[in-house]
Amino acid sequence: MRVVxxxxxxxxxxxxxxxxxxVAGCMAIAGNAHAQSSEATGKEHDRLVSRGVEVFQRCSACxxxxxxxxxxxxxxxxxxxxxxxxxVKGARYSPAMVKAGAEGLVWTPETIDAFLADPKGxxxxxxxxxxxxxxxxxxxxxxxxxxxxxxxxxNIPETPVPTxxxxxxxxxxxxxxxxxxxxxxxxxxxxxxxxxxxxxEDKGIPSIVGxxxxxxxxxxxGYKSKKREHPVMRMIAGRLSAEEIAALAAYxxxxxx
Amino acid sequence: MPISRRRFMISAxxxxxxxxxxxxxxxxxxxxxxxxxxxxxxxxxxxxxxKDSKGEIDVTLIEPQxxxxxxxxxxxxxxxxxxxxxxxxxxxxxxxxHGIKVVHQMATAVDRGAKVVTLxxxxxxxxxxxxxxxxxxxxxxxxxGYSQEAAEVMPHAWQAGPQTQLLKSKIExxxxxxxxxxxxxxxxxxxxxxxYERISMVAHVFKQKNPTAKIIVLDPKEKFSxxxxxxxxxxxxxPGMVEWIPGSILGSIKSVDAKSGKIETELDVFKADVxxxxxxxxxxxxxxxxxxxxxxxxxxxxxxxxQSQIDENVYVLGDSSIAGDMPKSAFSxxxxxxxxxxxxxxxxxxxxxxxxxxxxxxxxxxxxxxxxKVGANYEGAPEKITKTTxxxxxxxxxxxxxxxxxxxxxxxxxxxxxxxxxx
Numbered sequence: 001m002r003v004v005x006x007x008x009x010x011x012x013x014x015x016x017x018x019x020x021x022x023v024a025g026c027m028a029i030a031g032n033a034h035a036q037s038s039e040a041t042g043k044e045h046d047r048l049v050s051r052g053v054e055v056f057q058r059c060s061a062c063x064x065x066x067x068x069x070x071x072x073x074x075x076x077x078x079x080x081x082x083x084x085x086x087x088v089k090g091a092r093y094s095p096a097m098v099k100a101g102a103e104g105l106v107w108t109p110e111t112i113d114a115f116l117a118d119p120k121g122x123x124x125x126x127x128x129x130x131x132x133x134x135x136x137x138x139x140x141x142x143x144x145x146x147x148x149x150x151x152x153x154x155n156i157p158e159t160p161v162p163t164x165x166x167x168x169x170x171x172x173x174x175x176x177x178x179x180x181x182x183x184x185x186x187x188x189x190x191x192x193x194x195x196x197x198x199x200x201e202d203k204g205i206p207s208i209v210g211x212x213x214x215x216x217x218x219x220x221x222g223y224k225s226k227k228r229e230h231p232v233m234r235m236i237a238g239r240l241s242a243e244e245i246a247a248l249a250a251y252x253x254x255x256x257x
Numbered sequence: 258m259p260i261s262r263r264r265f266m267i268s269a270x271x272x273x274x275x276x277x278x279x280x281x282x283x284x285x286x287x288x289x290x291x292x293x294x295x296x297x298x299x300x301x302x303x304x305x306x307x308k309d310s311k312g313e314i315d316v317t318l319i320e321p322q323x324x325x326x327x328x329x330x331x332x333x334x335x336x337x338x339x340x341x342x343x344x345x346x347x348x349x350x351x352x353x354x355h356g357i358k359v360v361h362q363m364a365t366a367v368d369r370g371a372k373v374v375t376l377x378x379x380x381x382x383x384x385x386x387x388x389x390x391x392x393x394x395x396x397x398x399x400x401x402g403y404s405q406e407a408a409e410v411m412p413h414a415w416q417a418g419p420q421t422q423l424l425k426s427k428i429e430x431x432x433x434x435x436x437x438x439x440x441x442x443x444x445x446x447x448x449x450x451x452x453y454e455r456i457s458m459v460a461h462v463f464k465q466k467n468p469t470a471k472i473i474v475l476d477p478k479e480k481f482s483x484x485x486x487x488x489x490x491x492x493x494x495x496p497g498m499v500e501w502i503p504g505s506i507l508g509s510i511k512s513v514d515a516k517s518g519k520i521e522t523e524l525d526v527f528k529a530d531v532x533x534x535x536x537x538x539x540x541x542x543x544x545x546x547x548x549x550x551x552x553x554x555x556x557x558x559x560x561x562x563x564q565s566q567i568d569e570n571v572y573v574l575g576d577s578s579i580a581g582d583m584p585k586s587a588f589s590x591x592x593x594x595x596x597x598x599x600x601x602x603x604x605x606x607x608x609x610x611x612x613x614x615x616x617x618x619x620x621x622x623x624x625x626x627x628x629x630k631v632g633a634n635y636e637g638a639p640e641k642i643t644k645t646t647x648x649x650x651x652x653x654x655x656x657x658x659x660x661x662x663x664x665x666x667x668x669x670x671x672x673x674x675x676x677x678x679x680x
Contacts, residue, residue: 135657187611190305190595194588195618195665195672204668231648232618232632232665238646239614239634 045144052145055138057228058130061206061219065149072215074128081150083107096125112146113139129202171221176214178246185251188244191236192252208252216249287315288605291374291384293364293543295320295348297327298390298574298590300677305598307355313606317358317382319374322418323347325678328448329587330670331417333622335425336458344417350679364391367547369568386601389549389556389565390574390590391541392416393447396554399537400440400513407515411532414455415447427531428462434469435530438520440510441476442535445555447576447585449482450631452535454621457487459533460495461624473527474501475510475520482584483621483631489652490623540577547571555579561613561637562600563593572597580615581641582633589617591673596637613637620666626656628663 056065062073069076075091086093086101100123105111115122116133133139192208200209208216222228223237224245237245292303295318303318310316326345333339348359360382366375367387374382395413397404403411414424431437437459441452456474463470472495480503481487491499508523513534520527539545539554549556549565556573557566560581565571574597575590583589596613603610618632633647650662 183609184611186309187595187599187609188614190676191592191614191616193672193676194591194616195669197668197672197675199675201671202668203671204664204666205672232630235632235634235646235648236616 048141048144049148051138051141052143052148054229055133055142056145058133058206059142061211061215062129065146072212073210077146078149080107080112080146081109085111092127094123094125094127096123097127109143109147112143116142129207131202171218175221175242175246176217178217178242180213180246180248180250181243182247182250182254184244185247185249188240188248189251189255192248195232198255209255211249211252213246213249213253216252217245220245220248287313288385289315289317289383290386290388290601290605291382292316292318292388292390293374294390294392294541294575295322295325295359296390296392296575296590297329297587297673297677298576298594299388300325300348300351301591301594302388302390302572302574302598302601303357304351304355304677304679305595306602307351307357309598310602310606310608312356314602315358316356317360317384318348318351319360319362319364319376319382320348321361321363321377323361326417326421327587327674328415328417328451329673331414331421332451332455332458334421335414335428335455336461336622338458338622338625341422346674346678346680348678354679364543365546367543367571369547369571372570385570385605387571388574388597388601389541389544389547389571389577390594391543391577393538393576393585394540394542394545396537396539399443400510400534402512402514403534403536407513408534410515411513411518411529411534413535414533415442415451415535415538424531424533428459429466431467431470431531433467434471435467436471436473436528437463437531437533438473438475438527438529439533440513440520440535441474441478441481443477443537445585446535446538448619449584449586450487450619450621452476453481453483453487454623455533456499456501457490457494457621457623460491460498463498464495470498472499473529474499475507475522475527476501477504477507477510479503479505482619483629483649485652486629486650487621487623490627490629494624494627538576540573544573544577549573549577551579553579559637560639560642561596563597564600572601579641581635581638582644583615583617583635583642584619586617586619587673587677588619589615591676592616615642618669620662620669622663622666626660626663628659628666629654630662630666 063077064070064072065077069078071088071091075088084101085105085107086098116139118132119126119128119130133142195205196208200207220237220240223230223233224240226234290306292299299318303316306314307316324345324347330339330344334341334344351357352359360376362376362378364374365377372384374384376382395415412420412424414420428437439452439456456472460472506524511521513520518529518532520529520532540550540556544550544556549567549571551557556578558564558573558578559566563572563574563578565573574593576585580589580593592615596615600610602608615635618630620628620630622628629650631649634645635642636645
């Protein structure tokens with residue numbers, strides 16, 4: 001079993017026997033990592049977390065984190081550390097992810113790091129579209145960001161989930177409420193599918209097919225307002241009106257069903 | 258739904274009075290669109306017309322080649338980053354999935370009065386609307402001594418296919434320490450950063466296989482697309498290998514001799530072990546034969562629809578058109594094709610016509626994982642297609658960003674070829 005092998009390997013690298021890691025080791029590893037991360041205090045930790053906010057942009061197409069975060073294409077990521085894989089109620093998981101959870105996979109800094117480095121290498125049939133975060137520093141930053149939304153020694157259970165919602169906060173309700181003209185969106189989509197494959201396949205450029213309309217709208221306005229970084233997307237979104245963005249959201253949502 | 262209401266009204270009109278019918282419905286059978294050229298412009302236009310009209314329009318695509326090798330990414334083939342097969346596409350999906358009639362012949366003439374295209378075998382294809390997207394033709398006589406025959410020795414490789422393979426094999430076989438000379442084209446030409454991406458790819462090959470080789474670029478121009486980015490990259494990855502000589506220093510290019518490899522210029526005589534001559538360009542041959550060009554050698558169009566200024570039943574896309582501020586690129590042609598398809602479908606079936614939106618992005622590879630890009634938005638202003646906003650990669654960017662830019666270009670290639678060829 002590839003999943004179990006990879007999981008075992010990740011834990012063995014931490015110096016623990018495979019069986020121990022599966023049965024009892026998870027909390028120990030998590031605690032160990034928390035000790036490490038609490039060492040990285042002060043400025044360095046702030047820098048990591050703020051870099052993590054940027055790296056999380058790659059995840060935010062499908063994942064929410066923070067206050068009232070809900071499941072989207074992927075599960076919400078609050079309290080991820082220590083969570084059994086594939087266990088969030090109401091989230092859509094691949095059978096492979098659920099199976100990995102049933103076989104003992106728990107999300108610890110180590111397993112998250114290994115998963116993020118090579119998602120399909122770690123869980124071969126995961127439906128997570130991300131190809132992986134190659135840069136180890138970026139993964140570290142992302143972990144620091146994810147950890148800031150998890151309970152742990154540095155983030156005690158009584159503390160409410162931090163209010164930070166990342167870069168996409170604050171889109172007016174009237175924009176989110178716009179109902180898109182899907183036929184217009186189909187015409188406008190011609191501009192998108194020059195780069196984003198209409199089949200929904202993800203290769204160097206993320207898939208945009210089948211997104212919940214609200215996520216689509218939030219992301220596009222993030223580029224339009226230059227809160228999100230990508231120059232091509234800033235250019236494309238920059239000249240789209242709120243109605244046009246709603247039209248595209250309606251079309252791509254429909255198209256993915 | 259506006260469409261179904263319109264359909265209902267049309268069928269109601271049909272049952273009561275033929276006089277009330279719009280003119281486009283009076284023609285017998287389905288309206289016919291003929292598309293000449295199966296590249297980024299023509300393939301996209303044919304596909305969108307067939308796909309969006311859902312069988313209401315009869316679409317014929319005329320393209321002499323059975324399989325099309327894209328000029329975009331052909332430099333990456335030369336550099337060893339792509340196989341030839343991976344940049345070659347057939348037309349099977351356009352035929353099977355979209356019901357497009359693909360005719361593998363050369364279009365030799367257009368009778369615009371009778372609205373008929375004549376093919377090489379003499380057969381005739383009538384149209385209601387004609388879309389002309391034949392790319393470029395090379396002006397052989399723009400470089401004295403150069404010709405179609407000379408191109409077998411000094412390849413242009415500016416129309417992808419056997420020429421690309423020929424140039425690649427010559428580069429790989431060049432003697433150790435030899436000299437590669439490129440004659441760059443004057444404006445306007447297909448793919449503004451293309452010659453300089455090619456220089457980068459040739460340098461990449463030499464760096465591995467022929468590290469003492471020299472590269473000389475003889476350029477009639479004073480500056481070129483993404484110049485600062487390319488020159489920075491050449492210095493970084495291929496120090497001392499590339500010499501670029503602008504027109505002000507070079508003077509005119511007097512002649513080339515394919516046999517001896519000699520290139521005579523006002524500045525000096527250069528001896529090339531491998532020469533890549535990219536001559537001046539004009540609209541594709543059929544656009545000229547059909548009388549769609551003006552004095553510039555390219556085709557004037559109406560900016561918000563790509564309709565020919567010379568014939569209202571004809572549209573011209575891509576490299577053959579005078580697209581104002583838009584560069585001649587596959588991305589541009591693909592973008593123009595969608596605007597055109599929307600306009601043509603509206604004219605023939607009464608479907609909704611939306612405002613024109615044009616855009617372009619060109620990625621270039623300088624070295625492994627060192628990609629850069631430039632892009633812009635355009636609008637169909639009354640006098641010409643006009644740039645609104647744009648961006649370009651910065652010099653000194655970190656390697657992670659450059660790698661991401663390169664990976665993005667791979668995604669773009671998959672996306673756009675799917676958009677053109679359907680698979």
